[in-house]
Amino acid sequence: MNGQMMQQPLLISSLLTHAERHHGEQEIVSRRVEGDIHRTTYRELAARARRMANALAQRGVKFGDRVATLAWNGYRHMELYYGVSGSGAVLHTLNPRLHPDQVVWIADHAEDQVLFFDLTFLPLVEAIAGRVKTIKAFVAMTDRAHMPSSTKVPNLLCYEEFLTDASDRYDWPSLDENSASSLCYTSGTTGNPKGVLYSHRSTLLHTYAAALPDALNCSARDSILPVVPMFHVNAWGLPYVGCAVGAKLVYPGPFLDGKSLYELFEAEGVTMSAGVPTVWQGLLTHVESNDLSFSTMRRTVIGGSACPPAMMRAFQERHDVQVLHAWGMTEVSPLGT
Numbered sequence: 001m002n003g004q005m006m007q008q009p010l011l012i013s014s015l016l017t018h019a020e021r022h023h024g025e026q027e028i029v030s031r032r033v034e035g036d037i038h039r040t041t042y043r044e045l046a047a048r049a050r051r052m053a054n055a056l057a058q059r060g061v062k063f064g065d066r067v068a069t070l071a072w073n074g075y076r077h078m079e080l081y082y083g084v085s086g087s088g089a090v091l092h093t094l095n096p097r098l099h100p101d102q103v104v105w106i107a108d109h110a111e112d113q114v115l116f117f118d119l120t121f122l123p124l125v126e127a128i129a130g131r132v133k134t135i136k137a138f139v140a141m142t143d144r145a146h147m148p149s150s151t152k153v154p155n156l157l158c159y160e161e162f163l164t165d166a167s168d169r170y171d172w173p174s175l176d177e178n179s180a181s182s183l184c185y186t187s188g189t190t191g192n193p194k195g196v197l198y199s200h201r202s203t204l205l206h207t208y209a210a211a212l213p214d215a216l217n218c219s220a221r222d223s224i225l226p227v228v229p230m231f232h233v234n235a236w237g238l239p240y241v242g243c244a245v246g247a248k249l250v251y252p253g254p255f256l257d258g259k260s261l262y263e264l265f266e267a268e269g270v271t272m273s274a275g276v277p278t279v280w281q282g283l284l285t286h287v288e289s290n291d292l293s294f295s296t297m298r299r300t301v302i303g304g305s306a307c308p309p310a311m312m313r314a315f316q317e318r319h320d321v322q323v324l325h326a327w328g329m330t331e332v333s334p335l336g337t
Helices: 012-022 042-058 075-087 100-110 119-128 159-164 200-211 233-245 258-267 277-289 309-318
Strands: 027-031 037-041 066-070 090-093 112-117 137-140 180-186 194-199 223-226 248-251 272-275 299-302 322-325
Touching: 012 042, 012 075, 012 200, 012 233, 027 075, 037 042, 042 075, 042 159, 066 075, 066 100, 066 119, 075 090, 075 180, 075 233, 075 248, 100 112, 100 119, 100 180, 100 194, 112 119, 119 137, 137 159, 180 200, 180 233, 194 200, 200 233, 223 233, 223 258, 233 248, 233 272, 258 277, 277 299, 277 309, 299 309, 309 322
Parallel strands: 027 248, 066 090, 066 112, 090 180, 112 137, 223 248, 223 272, 272 299, 299 322
Antiparallel strands: 027 037, 180 194
């Protein structure tokens, strides 16, 4: 006997629809590769994600096609998170820290169709553009004013122009919740990297679990700054959690030094952040050498490697910042414990 409750598939697009409807004015703040601070809202994010879905369809991207990114944490990358997966294509976040040979192997294995990239990674894209077999279009994630004057990348497209001709009217398709949504390759294995293919269902269940009080404890009252990259197992799910709970999101772009992070924490009232011990060591060094304190940040998620006890004590005893020590794997979306 089945229950009589409404049936709704667990889809990534539903997170964005929820954020637009209930938290439309909430901010998404990004320090861009261009160096400035950009501000948008969930309402604007949703409209541009719909434009992206239309723009991809106009370029021939179909259900199940892989769309790759080489990008930092920022609002344009988040637009791709939702525009690609929401439309039924598969978001493939490539790791720019890998050797070009590995990037080529992974892109070919995934059969990526389009590659979006931040200008920081132009040299890497120039090194692989003539070698990849399936990528038909390369898109620089910037506006016309910041496009490179010359490049070895053939027929390089501009992100903002890519969106210009696309409508923001788009009905997110009602997909099977078990459809593939995103793809991350893990090199923590023998031989070549292995692709981990997430579903809409697995991503939403991970989002709900991550936001719970005894996990990351996220709510609409938070200002969350993911230092962990969006190309590293989806920034531990925080771009999805932000939409689910309506939290303010603050993206640091490529500026991960202690001074830049601290200034962003203070300026944007960051209450929670997440990253690896190496980054936090730089932040603590800056704070303590300049006799500074955190005025709003109250918890940090540390993972990727073991957190030194001295770092944990520094955060908790000297700065009143709770440390949440996380462990996970690419294969578990990635939070495990």
